[in-house]
Amino acid sequence: MARTTIGIVLNGVTGRMGYRQHLVRSLLAIREQGGLPLRDGTRLWPELVLVGRSETKLREIADRHGLTEWTTDLNAGLARPDVQIYFDSQVTAQREKALRLAIEAGKHIYTEKPTAEDLSGAVELARLADAAGIKHGVVQDKLFLPGLRKLDRLVRGGFFGRILSIRGEFGYWVFEGDWQPAQRPSWNYRAADGGGIVVDMFPHWHYVLEQIFGQVNAVTAHVSTLIPTRWDEAGEPYEATADDAAYGIFEIDRAGQSSPIVAQINSSWGVRVYRDELVEFQVDGTEGSAVAGLRNCRIQHRSTTPKPVWNPDLPATEDFRSQWQVVPDNEEFDNGFKAQWELFLRHVVEDEPYSWDLWAGARGVQLAELGLRSAREGRRIEIPELQAEPSK
Template sequence: MRPLVVAVNGVTGRMGRTRHLHGALLPLQRSGIRSAGRRRELDLVLVGRRAAAVSQLAREHGVRRWSTDLDAVLGDPEVDVYFDAQRSGLRSGAVTAAIKARKHLYCEKPLALDGAAALELARDAEQAQIRTGMVQDKLFTPGFRALRSVLAAGALGRILDVRGDFGYWVSADAAGRPQRPSWNYRRADGGDFIADLFSHWYYLLAMVGTPLAVSALLATHVPRRHDESGRPYDVDVEDLGHVLVRLHGGVTGVISTSWIQRPPTPFTLTLHGTRATAMATPDACTLSTATLPAPGATPVPRQQPVPMPPQEDEFLSQWRQFLEHVAGDTPFPWTFCYAARAALFCDAIRNSGRRGTWCDVPEDTGDVR
């Protein structure tokens, strides 16, 4: 059984290098994956635009093959899978080329910066009969895996309301080094606050129910920032979004997301049910109930931690599941079609923010399953 060959584009960036290459692909290369009950080896091809950076990365990790010529890599019949972790504005073109080359596809989110483009990619991939997947890393963290087990057990009863909070303070002045690349704040370079962050919220909300409608308040509170060299530039991307949401089954919710706040933990999702409330972060999940010991008394919350599943890097977990999906029959639900629905959700948020009204989230994705 020959090795499964994965071309990895964008590994010289922070996320591609630390989370995908170091955290997932190199360990999987050492361990292999399961295919038809047997171990199958993994081979990597590193792809990037800067020869010096990508060749050095390959040397550091003993990866034999690297290239700056994406067309040549996609034209190689030995390459089975193409992974894209480039900046968002470059993704659609590379993915289109990979579909034409009949490569299986795994991508960082967002798939595209608008719903129409994401739907087109999903339809093209389906017609090419290739397997697709999107990174949904928060679902594979210990805290959200524990929350999924709580939901599966019905421990919360009927879910009534959802509260989500995400954020951290991104340095805005020349003295503080920005924690996010400056292109994130420039729309012409592919920066898109809604697509970047609410793509995460789509799959977290979908644990409870499909988003049906949204009402959004969006803002840019820091209109001028400094890039990696300390040079000032104008910001034309939002840095805050408060979104009311209606989910399937009558569940209500509110999601607050920003790059201008300092919460104790970046991602927090709270689900209020008829039996209990669950609060989940990537690292933990707790259940709480409140009792009224006497009329008019203050509720006394009772909290208990939910047992954590075995620890494993969330990027490694999902990479393994996707590669075993490509190599065999392991199910993988987070396809390009799923990503297209997330893009339509983001479209609705943008439209609501512009219009100041409720906007429906389209449910019909045409002939894409």
């Protein structure tokens, strides 16, 4: 079968997410399956150029996977005529500058979020990319998780009737780093380095709510730094200056509903897990309810809802979890990162529709910025619509 190649610069591949999800489980997985099938019967073959700051780490990764092209010079990678796409999974503080360089070089953009440290930077990137005529996309991986795809299926099928509310719980205990190594890099807990759970997770919650339920129009948030001192990768203590817990209320306008849907989502790196998955969303509607996690989704229809009675003087005799029905897979679910990579590659090569662009990324940054502002000012904040053109 004929093969077409496409050059991709991967910047930040020495990091956990860039290596595991984007290199190994996405692009190398596409190569392992013989390339991405295209409409004309050919297969698209990703040719990869690894970019990072550590020559030693890059060489080790390249050798491990039989790759030959890598560099510590981003400009050199972007100057290559055989490269069409630039991908970024660096730390947030380095991303905007690199994306600007890639746009100037005329490369299509695919990037992790948040796309910039502040809204003005995120909007400017989207405007520059539009003006350059390049295609651009932002990773919105949670939309491709089996549990949320099942939830989306329920919403589109009208299972809930009128949606009343959404409750989300996300998080786990991230060790401080003194007596057990932390599961996350230390920069996540330093505000100066772009850390904080709001800037990390609110963009995720934005696209989940926007894509499945409707437009997010207002936010009320409270944030905390629960663990004030942590230990870095060298075992040295440092002050945690970024928020590690956030409690948000999001108001959503949904077409066909006269009143907003209220979504309450708790996010914390200082919570011990007592639920089936690391993130769960409960959606309640007039016709039924669902609880969706990363992989699983359970439902309870109006017709099968039991009638519990509150009696604090007697022990509960009902097994509430057994009263819910499991939503079947009904299809095979590929790795979410890989699935979105395939859609973006088809968008670039075959001009397939693609809506998760830098403007979607900017709206996520906007929600995080306004969420932090809400926490500082102690009030509800409405979310204005972003303008593609600067105001005169």
